[in-house]
Amino acid sequence: RFGYGRPKPIDVLVKSLDGTRPRALAAFRGASLEDLRELGREIDQQAEIDRANGPFWEAAKIMCDAEIARAAGTAGHGERLLHAAILADVRSVVEGKSVEELEAMQEAVAARMAAGEAMVVEHWQGVTELIRVEKAKKYLEQNYSTCDDEAAPSSDDKNDEPEITDDVDDGNADADEEGSEALCPVALPQTPPGTEQRKPKYITRVRSGFEWNKYNRLHYDSDQPPPKIVKGYKFVVHYPDLAGTKPPEYTIHEDGESGETCIIRFHAGPPYEDVAFRIVNKEWEYSRKAGFRCTFERGALHLNFNFKRFFYKR
Numbered sequence: 001r002f003g004y005g006r007p008k009p010i011d012v013l014v015k016s017l018d019g020t021r022p023r024a025l026a027a028f029r030g031a032s033l034e035d036l037r038e039l040g041r042e043i044d045q046q047a048e049i050d051r052a053n054g055p056f057w058e059a060a061k062i063m064c065d066a067e068i069a070r071a072a073g074t075a076g077h078g079e080r081l082l083h084a085a086i087l088a089d090v091r092s093v094v095e096g097k098s099v100e101e102l103e104a105m106q107e108a109v110a111a112r113m114a115a116g117e118a119m120v121v122e123h124w125q126g127v128t129e130l131i132r133v134e135k136a137k138k139y140l141e142q143n144y145s146t147c148d149d150e151a152a153p154s155s156d157d158k159n160d161e162p163e164i165t166d167d168v169d170d171g172n173a174d175a176d177e178e179g180s181e182a183l184c185p186v187a188l189p190q191t192p193p194g195t196e197q198r199k200p201k202y203i204t205r206v207r208s209g210f211e212w213n214k215y216n217r218l219h220y221d222s223d224q225p226p227p228k229i230v231k232g233y234k235f236v237v238h239y240p241d242l243a244g245t246k247p248p249e250y251t252i253h254e255d256g257e258s259g260e261t262c263i264i265r266f267h268a269g270p271p272y273e274d275v276a277f278r279i280v281n282k283e284w285e286y287s288r289k290a291g292f293r294c295t296f297e298r299g300a301l302h303l304n305f306n307f308k309r310f311f312y313k314r
Contacts, residue, residue, distance in 0.1 A: 024144035033071040062136035232306030240299040
């Protein structure tokens with residue numbers, strides 16, 4: 001299903017677990033209530049089969065149950081037990097903590113309840129449940145979500161989408177069939193010892209969709225669509241503390257012996273490390289009308305591009 005660009009949430013979790021596409025939290029984002037309920041059943045099945053990875057599936061199940069409650073418009077167990085006036089305060093305390101810090105908080109609350117110091121038991125049960133959900137989220141985030149899958153454009157980035165024109169002459173638009181996902185960075189040589197540099201924050205998106213050219217129109221239909229293809233990419237790399245006046249730049253490099261992919265590398269200089277990504281090796285469209293953009297403003301490098309489209313002729 002990944003090959004056809006239509007992965008299910010359980011596919012995202014499985015790929016996150018085996019390390020090929022570590023984006024576990026993306027499995028829950030944007031899923032419908034029906035999809036989440038199906039995911040919950042599939043997580044139970046996987047947990048029964050794959051006992052060696054019990055902690056992963058347990059955390060996934062906790063997250064799924066919390067998202068089901070949210071999608072259904074009902075408060076989770078922890079939220080029902082807490083007074084509305086203090087729910088936000090409790091959330092502000094648990095959010096942003098590491099797994100270790102949340103475990104320490106959970107142990108402290110349990111000890112207080114065991115000692116009879118918790119006068120309002122329901123309150124502390126609610127706190128415990130919120131900690132439990134946040135701990136599951138942090139566990140998945142720290143261990144199985146290393147591909148920047150929660151990065152989202154800032155409010156300033158809403159108007160940064162390129163202008164896209166669909167020049168298919170048969171009028172079959174594919175806007176509703178397109179999707180995007182994040183890219184994982186490619187490992188680069190380590191910075192020499194003594195050099196203090198940090199990795200820049202970034203947002204990456206792969207634009208994919210069906211190519212309804214004449215060939216595909218002849219051989220496929222909406223019930224049996226063609227495989228999705230990569231149509232372009234979007235990168236936003238943040239350099240708020242860049243020294244000097246030279247703007248960041250990108251370069252394209254060969255990807256070993258592979259001719260199907262290449263490496264795009266972003267370089268800015270101190271105090272930032274280079275960051276690189278593997279992309280499809282195709283010819284770019286460089287006109288702004290076709291979606292190309294390469295600018296550096298307000299401390300962020302924006303690069304958007306789409307690939308050239310070649311039409312089938314009989």
